[in-house]
Amino acid sequence: MSDLPPLRDVISRHGLNASKALGQNFLFDEQLLDRIARIPGDLEGESVYEVGPGPGGLTRALLRAGANVVAVERDHRCIPALAELSAWKPGKLRVIEDDALKIDEAHEAGHAHIVANLPYNVGTALLVRWLASESWAPWWKSLTLMFQKEVAERIVARPDSSAYGRLAVLAQWRSTAKLAMNVHRSAFTPPPKVMSAIVHIEPAEAPEGATIGTIERLTAGAFGQRRKMLRQSLKSVPGALEALEMLCIDATRRAETLTVEDFVSIARAIDTKA
Known part of the structure; x- marks a missing residue:
């Protein structure tokens, strides 16, 4: 796939065991990661904002797709591994060591696609923040986000279903949301207790007269x-x-x-x- 060392070797060399406290689960399958990076469409020359890259598995796929990536990572242990990717693709990756809930994303990333294997413990909070923008169209071009499958189903749910609720309305009243891909728990290290799924959301016209x-x-x-x-x-x-x-x-x-x-x-x- 690339001239980079296998991700497992990078994780071992830097001692990057997944942190339960940070909701980390790592993906190693490069073909799967490349499939995820293709969901938003052609990323050649496009700006991409990634939250929680960890050791950089999805980041590699985004860089292979030709994207210019701004990645926000709060786990300082991962910064050296991400620095290796910056050296691999000079000028294509900027890493911000910070909490994604606290930064000015529009300022840092510009008009960007958001693509992320979101940490489980902050995924819903970030999604609501991105969907609840006062101004519309939003600063992001599209959202391609991995969640626990149960959360993903709530985002795309239709009326008269048990999954339908606040999250579905927020995601669908001025956006289109679809389930793009299921990801088996066995694809992760360590395997989470639940299945995962990727949701793709694109902004649409905001209905007039409603705030x-x-x-x-x-x-x-x-x-x-x-x-x-x-x-x-x-x-x-x-x-x-x-x-x-x-x-x-x-x-x-x-x-x-x-x-x-x-x-x-x-x-x-x-x-x-x-």
Whole structure:
């Protein structure tokens, strides 16, 4: 695949045992990693933002694909291994040693594709942050992200399913989200207890008249008490019950029966009245 030493050798040489505290699980299969790097499309000359590269398995694949990579890694043990990749592809990789939850990503990466095998312990928080941008279109071009399969299914879920909830609405109201690939737990070292999957998300047109703040309040209320009827779960959201009545949405329904378009319509009605 390349003139680099095998990733297992790099990990052994640098003593990089996966950290459970950092949610690390390493992928060694270069063919699999190259398949992941192809999901966003042709990356030749494209900017890519990677979170949690660890020893650099996916980073290698992104560099092989011709991308210019900005990688954020908080585990200082991995920095020497990533420095070897910087030397392998001069000028193509910039490594930032920091916490991905704390940096100004748009400033650091510009208009970039985000491609990452996200650490399990921060994956959902980062996704919500990327989806909940006030301004739209967002700074990112696309998201290609690995999650626990259960989380991935929640992102792409449809109404009237147990997986459908706040995450699905946030991902789908102004984006398109699809399940791009399943990844068996045996592909990782150490193998996690659960299966994984890769979700690909592309920004779409934002519906007019609805704001992210209202969408977040609606979904937090509706799905925070998902067993209750809307007349109960949305009671604390100002203007929500009036919006249901105006839109002729039955207040005895439950949150999982509403489509993404329903939530957008309710948010639009609330924002128009505000």
